[in-house]
Amino acid sequence: MMSRRAFAQGVALLALLPAFSLAPSAHAAGEPRRGGTLNAIIQPEPVSLTAAVLAAAPTGIVGGNIFDGLVKYDLALKPQPELAERWETSPDGRTITFHLRRGVTWHDGKPFTSADVQWSLEHVWKPLNPRNPALFRNITSAETPDPHTVVFKLAEPSVALFSMLNGNGAQILPKHLYEGTNVLTNPHNAKPVGTGPFVFKEWVKGSHILLERNPNYWDAGKPYLDRIVFRVVPDGAARAAGLEKGDIHYAPLSPIPLRDAERLAKLPTVKVGTQGYDWLSPWLYLDFNVDSRHFKDARVRRAVAHAIDREALIKLVWFGFGKAAISPVPSTLAAFHDLEVPKYPFDPKKAEALLDEAGLKRGPDGTRLTITHDFLPYGEDYRRTGEFVKQSLKRVGIEVTLRGQDTAAFTRRVYGDRDFDLSSSWSGSFPDPQLGVARLYSSAFAGKNIPWSNGSGFRSAEADSIFKAVESEPDPTKRIQAWKRFQVLAQTELPTLPLVELRFFNVYSSRLRNAVTRGDQIFGALTEAWLDEPEKKN
Amino acid sequence: MATIAIARQEGGRRRARLAQRIRANTSAITGGVILLLVLAGALAAPVLYPGDPLDMVAAPFIWPGTDRAHVLGTDMLGRDIAAGILHGARVSLVIGLVATLVSIVIGVTLGALSGFYGGRVDAVLMRITELVQTIPPFLFALAIVAILQPSIPSIVVAIGLTAWPSLARLVRAEVLKIRHRDFVQASISLGVPHWRIIVLDILPNTLAPVIVSASILVASAILTESSLAFLGLGDPNVASWGGMVGAGREVLRTDWYVATLPGLAIVAAVLGLNLLGDGLNDILDPQR
Numbered sequence: 004m005m006s007r008r009a010f011a012q013g014v015a016l017l018a019l020l021p022a023f024s025l026a027p028s029a030h031a032a033g034e035p036r037r038g039g040t041l042n043a044i045i046q047p048e049p050v051s052l053t054a055a056v057l058a059a060a061p062t063g064i065v066g067g068n069i070f071d072g073l074v075k076y077d078l079a080l081k082p083q084p085e086l087a088e089r090w091e092t093s094p095d096g097r098t099i100t101f102h103l104r105r106g107v108t109w110h111d112g113k114p115f116t117s118a119d120v121q122w123s124l125e126h127v128w129k130p131l132n133p134r135n136p137a138l139f140r141n142i143t144s145a146e147t148p149d150p151h152t153v154v155f156k157l158a159e160p161s162v163a164l165f166s167m168l169n170g171n172g173a174q175i176l177p178k179h180l181y182e183g184t185n186v187l188t189n190p191h192n193a194k195p196v197g198t199g200p201f202v203f204k205e206w207v208k209g210s211h212i213l214l215e216r217n218p219n220y221w222d223a224g225k226p227y228l229d230r231i232v233f234r235v236v237p238d239g240a241a242r243a244a245g246l247e248k249g250d251i252h253y254a255p256l257s258p259i260p261l262r263d264a265e266r267l268a269k270l271p272t273v274k275v276g277t278q279g280y281d282w283l284s285p286w287l288y289l290d291f292n293v294d295s296r297h298f299k300d301a302r303v304r305r306a307v308a309h310a311i312d313r314e315a316l317i318k319l320v321w322f323g324f325g326k327a328a329i330s331p332v333p334s335t336l337a338a339f340h341d342l343e344v345p346k347y348p349f350d351p352k353k354a355e356a357l358l359d360e361a362g363l364k365r366g367p368d369g370t371r372l373t374i375t376h377d378f379l380p381y382g383e384d385y386r387r388t389g390e391f392v393k394q395s396l397k398r399v400g401i402e403v404t405l406r407g408q409d410t411a412a413f414t415r416r417v418y419g420d421r422d423f424d425l426s427s428s429w430s431g432s433f434p435d436p437q438l439g440v441a442r443l444y445s446s447a448f449a450g451k452n453i454p455w456s457n458g459s460g461f462r463s464a465e466a467d468s469i470f471k472a473v474e475s476e477p478d479p480t481k482r483i484q485a486w487k488r489f490q491v492l493a494q495t496e497l498p499t500l501p502l503v504e505l506r507f508f509n510v511y512s513s514r515l516r517n518a519v520t521r522g523d524q525i526f527g528a529l530t531e532a533w534l535d536e537p538e539k540k541n
Numbered sequence: 542m543a544t545i546a547i548a549r550q551e552g553g554r555r556r557a558r559l560a561q562r563i564r565a566n567t568s569a570i571t572g573g574v575i576l577l578l579v580l581a582g583a584l585a586a587p588v589l590y591p592g593d594p595l596d597m598v599a600a601p602f603i604w605p606g607t608d609r610a611h612v613l614g615t616d617m618l619g620r621d622i623a624a625g626i627l628h629g630a631r632v633s634l635v636i637g638l639v640a641t642l643v644s645i646v647i648g649v650t651l652g653a654l655s656g657f658y659g660g661r662v663d664a665v666l667m668r669i670t671e672l673v674q675t676i677p678p679f680l681f682a683l684a685i686v687a688i689l690q691p692s693i694p695s696i697v698v699a700i701g702l703t704a705w706p707s708l709a710r711l712v713r714a715e716v717l718k719i720r721h722r723d724f725v726q727a728s729i730s731l732g733v734p735h736w737r738i739i740v741l742d743i744l745p746n747t748l749a750p751v752i753v754s755a756s757i758l759v760a761s762a763i764l765t766e767s768s769l770a771f772l773g774l775g776d777p778n779v780a781s782w783g784g785m786v787g788a789g790r791e792v793l794r795t796d797w798y799v800a801t802l803p804g805l806a807i808v809a810a811v812l813g814l815n816l817l818g819d820g821l822n823d824i825l826d827p828q829r
Contacts, residue, residue, distance in 0.1 A: 243794065260791035262617065319601055319618050378777075383791050386777065387618060393778075394597050394618075405777035407691050 035227045035516070035533040044242055044254040045212065045233040052203070052212070053192040054526070055123070055174035058133035063171045063526035064255055065233050068214055069110075070197035072170030073101060073120070076282050076522040080434040082165055083521075086115070086175065086198065096160025096477040103151045107221045109177045110202045116150035122178040124155075127186055134172070135438055138164055141474075159475030162482060166434040169282070170199070171526035200226040200530045209235055220530075227533035239263075246273055252512040252534065255279075255525055261322035261384065264508060272513050277324065277506040279524030284335045284432040284439070285507060286328050289392070289500040290417070290458035295424045297363070297372050304497045306357035307425075308347035310399045311392060315349075317503055320387045324508060328501035330490045331443065332436045335504065338479075339436055341487040344494040354399040363400075371400035374424035378405065380413050381429075388427060388502075419452040426458055429505060434522075436486055441470045443499060444489075461498035561823070569820020575813030579806075583630035590624035594780040598624075605798050616785070616799045617792055625780040626806050632781045633810060636697055636766045637759040643701025644758055648708030649751065653739050655709070656716025667713070670706045678703040682765055683774065691774045699769075700762045708754055715747040749825035753818050760814035767807050782807045 049061035052069065073090075074082035087101040107115040128139040141161050146154040157164075167173055175198075180191050195203050200222070201214035212233040216226055234251070236242045243259045245251035249272055259267070268275040291298040291307070298304055313327040326334065334340045358364075363371040374396075378389030386407065393403040403425075408416070417426045432439040442448055444466050448456035469489045476482045493499070507525075511518055517531040518524070586594075597619040598611075605614040605622070613623040655666040673681075682699040689695035719725060720743065728738045767783025769775055775784040782803040789800030 239791070240794070262792045262795050266795050319597070380773075383773075383788065386773065387788070389777065390595065391597070391618065394593070394595060397593065397596070407773060407775075407777050409687060412690070 035531075036535060037227050037533070038229050039534040040230040040232060041228050041253055041515070041529065041532070041534060042245075042251050043231055043233045044236055044245070044251055044258055046236065046242065046254075046256065046258050048209065048235040049212075051192045052195050052206070053174065053176070054171045055127045055176055056131055056133070056187055056192060060256055060525075065212055065214075066174070066195060066197075067170060067199075067526045068201040068231060068528045069195050069199045069203050070170040070174050071107075071199045071528070072173060073168045073175070074165075075169050075527055076166075076434070078278075078281070078520075078522050080166070080281055080522040082168065085170070096162075097157045099155040099157070099164075101153045101155070103153065104221055105151055107198050108219060109179075109198055110196045110217065111177075111180075113177065113179055114150075115175075115177075115198050117147040117153040118150070119175050119178045120153045121145040121147050122182060123173075123175045126181070127176055128173055131186060132173075134433075135167060137474075138167055138438070139173070160477035161474065162477065162479060163435040163437040163474070166438055169523050169527065170197075171523065172433075172438075200528045201228075201231055211235060222530065226528070226530045228529065231529065243267065246510050246512075249512055249514075249537075252515045253518060253529075253532075254510045255507075256509075257324075257507045258510060261324055264324070264510060265322050267510060273510060274513050274515075275508050275510050276519065277508045279509065279519040279521070280507045281335050282434060282523035283507075283525060284333045284434070285429050285505040286331075286333050286432060286501060287325075287388070287427065287429045287503040287505050288328070288331070288443075289502060290426045290428065291498055291500065292421060292423050292425070292458075293460050293498050294421065295374075297374060298424060300361050301496060302357045302361040303363065303372075304500070305347060306354040306361070306399065307396060307401070308497060308500050309350045309354035309357065310401070311395045311500075311502070312349040313502055316388065316391050320384060320391050321503060321505070324506040325503040326506070328504045329494075331432075331440050331493050331499060331501050332486060332490055333432050333504045336432055336434060336436060338483055339486045341490040343487070344490045346494075347497075347500075351399050358399065358401075365400045369400055370402045373402040373404065376403045376405050376425045376427070377408070377413060377417060377423045378427045379429065380408055380410050385427060392425075392427070414454040415452075417458050418454050418456070421450055421460060427502075428455065428458060430455060436489075437470070437473055444493060445470055459498035461496070463492065463496065466492055566820060566824070568816045569824060572813045572816030572818070572820055575809055576817060579630050579634065579810050579813065582627045583634055586624070586627035586631055590621065590627060594624040594628035595620055595778075602792075602796055604796075605802070613802055614798060616789065617796075620780075622785070622799065622802055625785050626782070626803055628780045629782045629785060629803060629806065630810070632693070632776075632779050633763045633766060633807075636693065636700070637762040637814075640697045640700035640704065640762040640766075641755050641758045643697065644705040644708055644762075645751065645755060647701070648705035649712050649744070649747075651705070652709040652712025653716050653744060653747075656713040657720060657735065657739055657743065659717075663713075666709075670709050673703070674706040676703075679765060679768065682769065683772070686769055686774045691769070692776050693779065696766055696769060696774075696776065700765050704758055704762065704765075708751070708758070711750055711754060712747055715750060716743055719743050719746050749821075753822045753825065756814050756818035756821065760811045760818070763807065763810055763814075 045061050045065055047061060049065055051057045051062050052066045054063045054066045071086045073085060073087040075085045077083050086104055086107060088104050090099060090101045092099050103117055109115055124142060124145045129136065132139055141158050142155045143158050144156045177196050180196055181189055193206060200217050200220045202217045204213040204215050206212045214231040216229050239259055242254060243263045246254055247267060264275050267273045291304045293299055317323060317325040317327060329346050330341055330344045332339045358371050365371050376389055376392060379385040389405050393405055396403050416422050430439060430443060442456045444461050445457060446462040446467050449460045449462050466489060469485050473482045473485045514535040514537065516533050516535060520531045521527050598621050599615050599619045601615060601617050601619045603611050603615040611621050615621055651666050651670065655663045681703045685699035686695055725738060725742055728742055770781045770783030771787035773787060775781050785803035786800045792799055
C-alpha cells in the first residue's frame with residue numbers, strides 16, 4: 004500500500020510534468036524526430052506537378068518534394084551535390100562532366116541513369132524550358148560514356164548554367180515513361196514519378212495532394228516525415244484560422260493577408276519566415292512604356308522615381324515584407340548587386356523640378372500630365388501598390404488613371420498592344436541576373452508579345468552587348484563587372500523602376516523544424532524537415 | 542337606426558384607411574429620411590472633405606473615435622474612412638440612379654410596345670426579355686464589366702443592361718390592362734398616332750408601379766455595384782463603398798471597422814430605398 008508521503012511526492016512529480024513538456028524537448032537539441040504527417044497548404048491549386056513543363060510556383064512547391072536535381076543550392080546559393088555527386092568543368096569552360104550518384108532508382112523501381120539526363124536535355128530542357136531555353140540550347144550535346152557519367156558539350160562557356168541545375172530549373176524526367184510521348188500532355192505530369200524523398204500517392208482535385216515517404220531514398224534515413232498532405236484551401240481566412248489553430252503546419256508562398264501574418268507572427272505556436280526564397284529573389288517594379296508620349300523622356304521617368312517613397316510603400320502596402328530596391332539586381336544576389344548605381348531618393352521637389360525641366364508645367368488645376376497605370380492583377384497587394392503610386396504621383400502633378408483588368412487583358416495590353424503608360428509587375432531574378440533580369444531589358448524581347456519580358460520596350464545596343472558578353476564570359480569577376488555596368492546603365496536610363504525587393508513568406512507551426520535548409524527551399528524538398536511532438540494540453 | 546349603423550361603418554372604414562396610411566407613411570418617411578441623410582452626405586462630401594478621398598492623409602489604422610481629425614478612422618493606407626464613405630455615397634447614388642434610368646428606358650419601351658401592339662411584336666419582345674431573364678443578372682454584369690474593363694460607365698451599362706426585364710414585364714401587364722379602356726379606344730378611333738397614345742395616355746397610368754419598382758432597382762443597383770467592387774471589378778479611381786469593403790476584407794481579423802463602416806453605409810442606403818419603395822407601394826396602390 005502506498006504511504007501517504009509517497010502519494011504526495013507522486014502528486015508533486017505529476018505537477019512538474021507539464022513544465023517538462025513545455026521545456027524544449029530533447030529533439031530540439033538536434034536529434035530529429037521521425038514520423039508524422041505534415042499538413043501543408045498549397046495555394047492556388049497547381050495545374051501540373053511537373054516543373055519541367057510549367058514554371059508556376061505551386062507546381063514547383065509540390066513537385067520539388069518528388070524530384071531531385073543534378074544539384075541543389077545551399078543557403079549561400081552555391082551548388083551542392085544531389086543527383087550529381089561531383090562535376091568538373093574543362094579549362095575552356097566548354098565541357099562539363101557530371102558524375103551521377105549510384106544506386107538511385109525512380110519511384111517505380113527503375114534505375115536512374117545518365118540516359119535520363121541526356122533525354123531530358125534533348126527533349127525537355129532545350130525545347131520546352133519555360134524560363135531559359137537559350138541557356139540549355141547553348142549545350143550542343145550530352146554524351147553518356149557510362150550509366151553514371153554525363154558530359155555536356157557547350158557552344159560557349161556558361162557560368163549562369165550552374166544557377167539553373169536544381170530540380171526546378173532543370174528537372175530530370177524518367178526517360179522510360181516519357182520517351183515517344185508528347186511531354187506536355189503526358190499523364191505522368193499530374194502523377195509524377197521522380198527520384199526525390201517523397202513519392203506521389205494521390206491528387207484529389209480541389210481537395211488535396213498526398214505524398215508519402217520514399218523508403219528507398221538514396222540519402223539513407225531521410226526524409227523524416229512519413230507523409231505530406233498539401234491541402235487546397237481557397238479561402239484566406241480559413242488558411243489563417245487553420246494555421247492559428249495548429250491544424251496546418253506549413254504554408255508557403257505568402258498564404259495569408261500580410262496584416263494577418265503580422266498578427267500570427269506574435270503567437271507562440273506560429274512562426275512566419277521569409278527564408279528559402281533567395282534562389283527566386285523576387286522584386287517588384289514599374290515598367291515605363293518608353294514609346295509613350297511622356298515617358299519617352301528619361302527626365303519624366305526619373306521624376307516618377309523621385310516622387311515615390313519606397314519606404315512608405317513597404318510599410319503601408321507590404322506591411323514590412325520587403326526592402327527598398329535600388330537596382331534591377333536585388334541585394335540577395337550579393338556578388339552582382341551594385342551599390343554605386345544612380346539612386347532616386349524620395350524627393351518630390353526634385354521630381355517637380357525635373358518635370359518643369361521637361362516642359363511639363365502645372366496647369367491651372369495643378370495637373371502637369373495625365374497617364375494610365377495598369378497594375379498587376381494579382382490581388383489586393385498589387386492593387387494597393389497601384390493606389391499608392393497614383394496618390395504619390397498626384398502630389399507632384401501627375402494625374403494617374405488606374406486600370407484594373409484580368410491577367411489575359413493585362414498581358415495583351417502591356418506586352419502585346421503596348422497600349423499603356425505605366426505598368427507594374429514582379430519577377431524572379433534567380434542567382435545570376437542573366438537568368439531573370441536580362442529578359443526584362445533585352446531588345447530581343449521588346450514589343451514581341453512575350454508576357455513578363457521587357458514590358459518597357461527598352462532598346463539599347465549597350466545593354467544588349469553586355470548581355471551577349473556575360474553569356475559566354477567564363478571569368479566570374481569580369482561578369483560581375485559587366486553586370487555592374489549594366490546596373491548603372493539601367494538606373495540611368497530607367498526604363499524600369501525597381502520598387503521593392505519582395506519578401507515572400509512562409510507561415511509554419513513552431514513544431515516544424517528544419518523547414519528551410521537550402522537557398523532554393525521553396526522549390527526544393529522537405530528532406531530535412533521534422534515535426535516536434537505536440538505540446539501536451541493541460 | 543340604419544343611418545347610425547352606416548355612419549358607424551363609415552367611421553370604421555375611415556379609421557382603418559387612416560391607420561393604413563400612417564403605417565404606409567411610417568415606412569415611406571423612415572426610408573425617405575434615411576435617403577435624405579445619404580443624399581445630404583453625398584452633397585456635403587466636397588465641403589466637409591475637399592480633395593481626393595483616396596489620398597493618404599494620415600497614419601494607417603487609426604481606429605474610429607480616437608482621433609478628432611479622422612472621426613471614423615483611417616484604413617491600411619491612411620485614407621480617411623469618413624471621406625471615403627461620403628464621397629462613396631456620390632458614386633453609389635450616381636451609379637444607382639443612372640443604371641436605373643437605363644433600365645427604365647429599356648424596360649418601359651419594350652414593355653409598352655409589347656403590351657400595346659400584342660401579337661407578333663409581343664411574342665418577339667417577350668422572348669428577348671425571357672432570354673435575358675434566364676441569364677443570372679450578376680454573372681451577366683460581371684462578364685460585361687470584365688470585357689469592357691472596370692469604370693463607372695461600364696458598370697452603369699452592365700447594371701442597366703441586366704436589370705430591365707422585370708420592369709418590362711410589369712409595364713407590359715399594366716399596358717395590357719389599360720389598352721382596352723374606353724379612353725384609349727377613343728384615342729385610337731380618333732386616329733391619334735400610336736406613340737402619342739402610348740406616351741400621353743397609357744404610360745402616365747403605369748407610373749405608380751414603375752416608381753415603386755424603380756426604387757427597388759436603385760437599391761439593387763447599389764448592391765450590384767458594391768458586389769462588383771468587392772470582387773475587384775469596381776472603378777479603382779473612385780472611392781466606392783463596395784471597394785472599401787473589399788479592401789477592408791483582408792484586415793477583417795485585426796481591424797474590422799475598415800470593412801464594417803462602409804458596409805453599414807450600404808445597408809443604410811439599401812434599407813432606405815426598400816422602405817421607401819414599400820411605403821410608396823402602399824400609398825400609390827389604388828386597390829387599398
